[in-house]
Amino acid sequence: MSLKVVATVILFGCLGFTEQAFAFNQHDLDQLKATNSCTRCDLSNADLTRLNLAGANLREANLTRANLSEANLTNADLTNVNLTSAVLNATNLTNASLTGANLRAAVLENADLTFTGLIGANLEATNLKGARLVLTNFRGANFQLTTLPDGLVTSNKSYWWSLERPNLNNCNKFKSGNEPGTVCYAE
Numbered sequence: 001m002s003l004k005v006v007a008t009v010i011l012f013g014c015l016g017f018t019e020q021a022f023a024f025n026q027h028d029l030d031q032l033k034a035t036n037s038c039t040r041c042d043l044s045n046a047d048l049t050r051l052n053l054a055g056a057n058l059r060e061a062n063l064t065r066a067n068l069s070e071a072n073l074t075n076a077d078l079t080n081v082n083l084t085s086a087v088l089n090a091t092n093l094t095n096a097s098l099t100g101a102n103l104r105a106a107v108l109e110n111a112d113l114t115f116t117g118l119i120g121a122n123l124e125a126t127n128l129k130g131a132r133l134v135l136t137n138f139r140g141a142n143f144q145l146t147t148l149p150d151g152l153v154t155s156n157k158s159y160w161w162s163l164e165r166p167n168l169n170n171c172n173k174f175k176s177g178n179e180p181g182t183v184c185y186a187e
Contacts, residue, residue, distance in 0.1 A: 029046055037057040037058075043062060044062050053072060055075045056076045057076075059077055061081050066083070068086060068087065069088065070089070075096065084106065090110045093108075093113050098116060100119070103121055109130050110131065112131070112132045113131055115136070117137045119140055119141070120139070121138075121142070125145045126147070127147045
């Protein structure tokens with residue numbers, strides 16, 4: 001009988017720890033709201049809908065599954081932030097730094113990414129449908145199975161696929177007749 005009680009207490013104890021692992025830290029959220037800065041914070045599953053976080057410093061923060069829909073993150077520092085499965089619908093990320101950010105399976109439908117730096121970011125399975133991309137820097141980003149603004153889904157190849165170049169042959173031969181150009185072709 002006492003073995004069942006001990007097993008039940010252990011089970012409920014483990015479930016309590018699991019619940020805490022999936023919730024944001026209220027102190028971190030209060031700090032963000034008070035100072036507009038919260039580096040290495042745990043804001044996973046937090047509801048940050050429509051918050052004005054312009055210029056916020058959230059370097060290396062955990063925003064896994066957070067809801068940032070319609071939030072203002074203009075000029076925000078989101079370097080190395082974890083936004084896995086986060087929702088950023090209609091979020092303003094103008095001039096934000098998302099260098100090295102993990103946006104795997106994030107939703108950025110109709111988000112404004114004008115002048116945003118996504119250098120080395122992981123955009124695997126990210127939804128960018130309807131997003132505004134004006135002078136957005138995607139250098140070294142992973143676009144594996146990413147939904148682009150026009151609704152097209154990228155290849156399932158890793159980000160390095162775009163670095164592959166075709167092997168051009170016979171590029172020194174000119175076309176016959178009056179046609180300008182060469183007869184280059186890729187194999």
